[in-house]
Amino acid sequence: MKRLDRHSLSLLRPFKWSRTGAYLAVVILMFLNIGCGTRGTLPGGSPAELHLFAVPSAIQVGERPIVDGIGVRIYASAAGKAQGVPLRSGRLEIVMFDGTPSMAGMRSIIPVHIWAFSAPELVPFVATSTLGTGYQLALSWGTTPPSGKVVTVIARYYPVRGAELVSTANTIAIKRR
Numbered sequence: 001m002k003r004l005d006r007h008s009l010s011l012l013r014p015f016k017w018s019r020t021g022a023y024l025a026v027v028i029l030m031f032l033n034i035g036c037g038t039r040g041t042l043p044g045g046s047p048a049e050l051h052l053f054a055v056p057s058a059i060q061v062g063e064r065p066i067v068d069g070i071g072v073r074i075y076a077s078a079a080g081k082a083q084g085v086p087l088r089s090g091r092l093e094i095v096m097f098d099g100t101p102s103m104a105g106m107r108s109i110i111p112v113h114i115w116a117f118s119a120p121e122l123v124p125f126v127a128t129s130t131l132g133t134g135y136q137l138a139l140s141w142g143t144t145p146p147s148g149k150v151v152t153v154i155a156r157y158y159p160v161r162g163a164e165l166v167s168t169a170n171t172i173a174i175k176r177r
Contacts, residue, residue, distance in 0.1 A: 047076035047085060052094075052155040052167035058174045061140040069140040070096065070172055074155050075131055076165070083132025090159040092117045094139060097152045100171055106154065112146050115139050146174055 053073045061069030072094060075084030094115045101109050115137075117125075127136040151174060155167040 046078055046162075047087060047157060047159065047165060048079045049077045050155050050157050050165040050167040051075040051077065051084075052153065052170055054153055054170035054172050056173060058151075058172060059138065061138045067175055068142075068145070069138060070151070070153060071136075071138050072153065072155070072170075073127070073134050073136050074167070075134040076157060077132075081132075084134045086126065086133045087119050087122060087135075087157065089119050090157060091119075092122060092135070093156045093158070094137065095154050095156060096141070096146065098146050098148045100150060100152050103154075103169060106152075106169075112151065113139075113141050113144055149174055 051074065053075075055071035058067040059069055059071050060067055074092065074094070076087055077083070078085045095106075095111045096113045097106060097109055098112050122135050125135045125137050127134055151172050152169050153172060154169050157165040159165070
C-alpha cells in the first residue's frame, strides 16, 4: 500500500476538516482499504467476539443510480489474538432492522432483511487489513427497502459448536432521493 509522503501531507493541511468529514473519511478509507486485500492461507483461531463496522449511510449497490443497500466490514476475534481471524465453519448473518431498537427489543422485532452466509460463501469477501482478516460486504436490500430514515444492523455468527456471537449494533442513515 502506498504511503503519503511529506509533500502529499502538506497538500491536506490547508483543508479544514470538520469532525463529521474527518470521521467519514476514516470510515471510507477503512472500508475501501485499497491495495490491502489478500487471499490464500489465513491465520486463525476459534472466534470469541464479533465486530461490525458499517458505512454511516446507505450506499448504491446495484446498477441503478439509487441508494439500495448497506456496506459493512465484519471481523471475528479469537481469545488472546489482537487481529481478526477467518470464519472457517458455521454461519454468519447480517441482520437489518428499521429504526433504532434496543438490543433486547431486537429479539422480538421482525427484521427488514437478513443476509446469511456459510463459511465457504464468505471466501470471496475476505479482506485483510491492519485489523486482521475480515469480510467486506456490500449488501442490497433488493425490493424490500427500509421504511424509516435510519436502520440498525447487527452481525450474528453461529459456530458449528458453541454459543452464538452477536456484534454491537450500528446505525446507518438512509438518504431518500
